[in-house]
Amino acid sequence: MKLPALLLLAAALAACTPSSINPRDSKLAVLSPGITSLEETLEKLGKPKTVIDFGDGSRILIYDYAQLSTEPPAREPAFAWQERPRGVRTTSIGVAFTTAGVLRYWSADGTGRGQ
Numbered sequence: 001m002k003l004p005a006l007l008l009l010a011a012a013l014a015a016c017t018p019s020s021i022n023p024r025d026s027k028l029a030v031l032s033p034g035i036t037s038l039e040e041t042l043e044k045l046g047k048p049k050t051v052i053d054f055g056d057g058s059r060i061l062i063y064d065y066a067q068l069s070t071e072p073p074a075r076e077p078a079f080a081w082q083e084r085p086r087g088v089r090t091t092s093i094g095v096a097f098t099t100a101g102v103l104r105y106w107s108a109d110g111t112g113r114g115q
Contacts, residue, residue, distance in 0.1 A: 027044050028108075031044070031095070033106075034103070036102070037102060038102075038103075041061065042061075045061075048061035048062055049063060056099050058097060058098055059097050060095065061094070063093040064090060064092055065092075066089070066091075067088070093107070093108045
């Protein structure tokens, strides 16, 4: 009974996310800080969920990834609005660019890569 509900939830999450990037995906391995451009990143990763533009030309692209897991979350959320169904794991990936549109770094839930 729970499995169909989880599958439906996973399908709904996937439909809401413009581009779902697995942090272990080889797509991220081709991103080179100081070399990869914003345009190249958009070609390789697709449309981000969120774009934060700082007004000076620098920006951060945010991608989300959700997957079903057989394990419950490692800890319970601190606030009620953070609750999520057991068995669903989410990861956010931030990709930061300089004012010149060159990759500065990327980070998957705090695991920094680059400068």
